[in-house]
Amino acid sequence: MSHQAIESPPFPPVWKRRHLIDLESLSREEIVAILDTAEYFRQHTDGCRNKLPLLTDRTLANLFFENSTRTRNSFSLAAKRLGADTVEFSSSGSSVSKGESFIDTAKTIEALCVDLVVVRHRTPGTPKVLSECLDCSVISGGDGAHEHPTQGLLDILTIRQQRGRLDDLTVALVGDIAHSRTARSNIWGLKKLGAHVIVCGPSTLVSRRWEEVGVEVAHSLDEILPRCDVLNLLRIQFERQSTRPFPSVREYALLYAMNRERMARAKDNILIMAPGPINRGVEVTTDVADGPHSVILNQVTNGLAIRMAAIWLVCTQQRRERDGIA
Numbered sequence: 381m382s383h384q385a386i387e388s389p390p391f392p393p394v395w396k397r398r399h400l401i402d403l404e405s406l407s408r409e410e411i412v413a414i415l416d417t418a419e420y421f422r423q424h425t426d427g428c429r430n431k432l433p434l435l436t437d438r439t440l441a442n443l444f445f446e447n448s449t450r451t452r453n454s455f456s457l458a459a460k461r462l463g464a465d466t467v468e469f470s471s472s473g474s475s476v477s478k479g480e481s482f483i484d485t486a487k488t489i490e491a492l493c494v495d496l497v498v499v500r501h502r503t504p505g506t507p508k509v510l511s512e513c514l515d516c517s518v519i520s521g522g523d524g525a526h527e528h529p530t531q532g533l534l535d536i537l538t539i540r541q542q543r544g545r546l547d548d549l550t551v552a553l554v555g556d557i558a559h560s561r562t563a564r565s566n567i568w569g570l571k572k573l574g575a576h577v578i579v580c581g582p583s584t585l586v587s588r589r590w591e592e593v594g595v596e597v598a599h600s601l602d603e604i605l606p607r608c609d610v611l612n613l614l615r616i617q618f619e620r621q622s623t624r625p626f627p628s629v630r631e632y633a634l635l636y637a638m639n640r641e642r643m644a645r646a647k648d649n650i651l652i653m654a655p656g657p658i659n660r661g662v663e664v665t666t667d668v669a670d671g672p673h674s675v676i677l678n679q680v681t682n683g684l685a686i687r688m689a690a691i692w693l694v695c696t697q698q699r700r701e702r703d704g705i706a
């Protein structure tokens with residue numbers, strides 16, 4: 381049996397953060413530092429299959445107040461790949477039902493000798509509030525329609541792996557931009573790395589205000605399709621909408637679903653992405669979601685590498701601050 385040497389990634393001098401709350405406030409250099417660290421973990425763990433136990437004295441708590449399959453399980457597995465212990469909290473079945481507040485719940489979990497909390501909550505700003513209330517590190521697992529930074533990072537890592545660069549690529553985010561935290565994190569991250577970003581969808585779900593930050597706004601997928609290198613197909617988030625943004629799901633699919641006919645009019649090497657969960661037949665048809673251009677499952681695997689990087693970076697910075705290094 382071969383034993384993997386336990387060797388840390390190089391700690392990027394630009395990294396000074398104990399928390400990861402959003403991509404809007406990160407510099408291009410900080411984003412590249414996370415991507416490069418994720419790539420290191422991918423390459424030194426056989427694609428995140430093996431352990432690199434650098435954080436055996438650390439405990440991560442998943443604090444999820446909304447449902448999740450990808451984010452929660454990959455944070456949990458990423459922590460275990462690094463040798464850390466994990467605590468799993470879900471609001472359903474917890475003492476929240478007895479009236480315990482969000483902050484009291486978070487402080488209680490922290491008091492179990494937790495070093496890092498990953499929080500998902502329907503209220504925008506919750507990770508920031510926690511980072512100010514707790515002593516431990518905080519990583520956002522998605523807050524309302526605000527941001528989902530590790531999703532944005534894993535999407536960007538997937539594009540960089542497939543295309544070797546972000547500069548000058550045209551990336552369209554298609555669908556429910558108004559309610560998508562993934563869209564926001566993608567927009568900030570992609571723009572900082574030099575991509576041309578288009579947001580595309582019904583006018584009820586795509587605000588013209590994105591033009592103010594240099595994002596192209598489009599309402600016709602068919603018009604922009606021939607120019608796109610990447611399509612990231614976002615789910616319609618009915619659970620966050622107070623009114624119906626279009627007459628019917630069928631009509632939405634006619635105008636915006638990526639299907640075989642549209643693939644025939646796209647670039648030969650177009651990348652089809654989706655943060656998931658996908659609704660087959662709504663934003664993407666099955667033949668496209670499972671077809672040769674789809675990297676949807678590569679995104680999921682890259683979630684492990686990105687989350688290993690994010691956990692290791694914030695925990696290492698926490699240790700450096702305690703040791704008076706930075």
Ligand code: CP
Nearest residue numbers: 448449450451655656
């Ligand atoms: N993309 C994403 O956040 O998926 P989950 O809701 O399953 O975590």
